[in-house]
Amino acid sequence: MPTEFRVIRVMCSGRVDPEHILKAFSLGADGVLVLGCHPADCHYIGGNYRTRRRIPLLRTMLGQLGIDPTRLRLEWVSASEGERFQQTITEFIGHIKSLGPSPVKQEVER
Amino acid sequence: MNKLSERMEAAQEVLDGERVRWLLGKKTRLTQDENVYGRQIAENRYELILANAASTELERKLILKEISHQPRSAVEVAGALDMEPSEVLRHFIALRKWHLAEDAGEREGALLFRATPTKAATGSEGTKGG
Numbered sequence: 001m002p003t004e005f006r007v008i009r010v011m012c013s014g015r016v017d018p019e020h021i022l023k024a025f026s027l028g029a030d031g032v033l034v035l036g037c038h039p040a041d042c043h044y045i046g047g048n049y050r051t052r053r054r055i056p057l058l059r060t061m062l063g064q065l066g067i068d069p070t071r072l073r074l075e076w077v078s079a080s081e082g083e084r085f086q087q088t089i090t091e092f093i094g095h096i097k098s099l100g101p102s103p104v105k106q107e108v109e110r
Numbered sequence: 111m112n113k114l115s116e117r118m119e120a121a122q123e124v125l126d127g128e129r130v131r132w133l134l135g136k137k138t139r140l141t142q143d144e145n146v147y148g149r150q151i152a153e154n155r156y157e158l159i160l161a162n163a164a165s166t167e168l169e170r171k172l173i174l175k176e177i178s179h180q181p182r183s184a185v186e187v188a189g190a191l192d193m194e195p196s197e198v199l200r201h202f203i204a205l206r207k208w209h210l211a212e213d214a215g216e217r218e219g220a221l222l223f224r225a226t227p228t229k230a231a232t233g234s235e236g237t238k239g240g
Binding site for chain 2: 018019022023025026050053054056057058060061064065066067103104
């Protein structure tokens with residue numbers, strides 16, 4: 001499994017505010033992967049539905065800002081799906097590597 | 111053109127803003143419950159409304175950033191943001207209506223606008239748009 005990722009654990013994917021995601025990109029993250037429980041399987045009833053609403057909007061806004069929207073992804077991975085977690089992370093990091101460093105990071109380094 | 115970091119900041123302000131948060135929070139009510147006329151908003155129409163609102167708000171925040179330091183005309187702002195001057199003017203009118211921008215005179219026949227100083231910047235009571 002790749003090591004170029006950092007896990008930030010929250011109680012529910014609904015806790016991931018769009019502001020957190022933009023902050024991560026502002027600070028130079030190359031990609032953000034939000035992992036949540038499957039729809040209808042939320043411990044907090046509707047947290048993942050809220051996330052599902054926000055992510056497409058954020059992706060649209062990232063595109064408008066000139067950041068590839070595929071740098072942000074939402075996947076459903078439950079706590080018992082270790083193999084799926086590993087596959088999702090590996091695939092996402094591969095995708096981010098193919099895109100190269102984030103344009104925000106490039107601007108900061110200039 | 112604003113730097114990417116400034117554009118990100120503007121996007122954060124949009125997501126913190128009342129308009130987008132209201133639309134996000136009311137999705138179920140708007141798309142699943144009927145309004146007083148017994149009508150529902152279709153899911154794809156809701157997505158379009160939300161995307162348009164976010165896009166408009168982002169443009170307005172970027173314009174406000176452009177005119178926050180010095181008064182500028184619609185053509186100057188349009189050039190800096192790669193937008194149509196008519197579109198910028200439309201945003202100026204909306205921003206003025208909400209007391210977020212104000213007239214700042216004329217230069218070579220073009221109207222200038224500047225961002226209204228905020229309460230935090232002036233230390234006085236600001237005007238709440240209605």
